Amino acid sequence: MAKKEESSVEAKLRALYDLQLIDSRVDEIRNVRGELPLEVEDLEDDVLGLKTRLDKLKTDLETINYEIGAKKNIIEEAKALIKKYNEQQKNVRNSREFNSISKELEFQELEIQLAEKNIKEFKAQIEQKKEVIADTKEKLAEREAHLKHKKGELDAILAETEKEEKALLEESLKYQDLIEERLVKAYARIRGNVKNGLAVVPIERGASGGSFFTIPPQVQVEIASRKKIITDEHSGRILVDPALADEEQEKMQKLFAKL
Incomplete structure (x- = not known):
């Protein structure tokens, strides 16, 4: 015994x-493998984050362009009204009507000035966002190139070791069963x-x-x-x-x- x-x-x-x-x-x-898997994961997160940022910037540009279009429509409508009021002013019957139309003309002029100011501001925003987009695209290209390189390194290591690691893990379980x-x-x-x-x-x-x-x-x-x-x-x-x-x-x- x-x-x-x-x-x-x-x-x-x-x-x-x-x-x-x-x-x-x-x-x-x-x-x-070291820190490579984590590096690849971090780079993938960076790339995804930059792509999401680009998409948002492009959406912002579309929104600004839409707003510019809306302001241009306001200007065109105001110009049409000014033309209409100018014609009406020629046929006024008294000073009260004249003053009323003058106020409308003044209001439409102010509408045009405000819309033109807004358009100018929107165009400045577009230029600013275009700079950010260009910078983001540059960073994205850099990150994607780095990610491709790191993925290549990781894939090469995995190709060499993945089969052996899997076999070793199976052996580890077999030996654990013996104990x-x-x-x-x-x-x-x-x-x-x-x-x-x-x-x-x-x-x-x-x-x-x-x-x-x-x-x-x-x-x-x-x-x-x-x-x-x-x-x-x-x-x-x-x-x-x-x-x-x-x-x-x-x-x-x-x-x-x-x-």
Whole structure:
């Protein structure tokens, strides 16, 4: 029974270290991609934002041009009324009618002046918006070129690594199935809390891998016996002996070569 328990613990340690090697390989692949996916996403948002801005500016121009047209119509109507009132003024019968028509003429003249002022203001707005449109188009072209370049970089990396990453993630799930749920959760928790996601590490030069804290000789002997799962008291990482680590690394290298 004791021998079976020892074998079971060793099998768990091997499976845990294999899982670590697989997940570390996935981390390496993702590190190669680095910030590229986020850069591409940010650039896509920039491009969409600039296109939306352009659409709004074009709509603003259409609205201003419509307003200019409306003001021109007011001017034409006012001119027609002025002509009409001028004719009427020639046939007035008394000063009251003359004054009334004069007021109407004055009002229509003011309408023309106001409309012409509005048109002038609208034309100034058009020039301003045209400058903003030109600047926005320039920025959009720049962002689109940058986005195309970054997408090309990302696509090239994905083409090289996507297949391997997918296969590795499938292997990761397979190895998780070999380990009891309690240990998988502990592994995931440690992995999330430590540097570089290394939850299972071998002993290197008498210390936990990546650590400077020396492990007592008696503990090293216990780790090498593979009879129980031992964690580093400083980092919380699960520890394996160098011989086991070498064997599993060699095994995993062969697996990675096939993916």
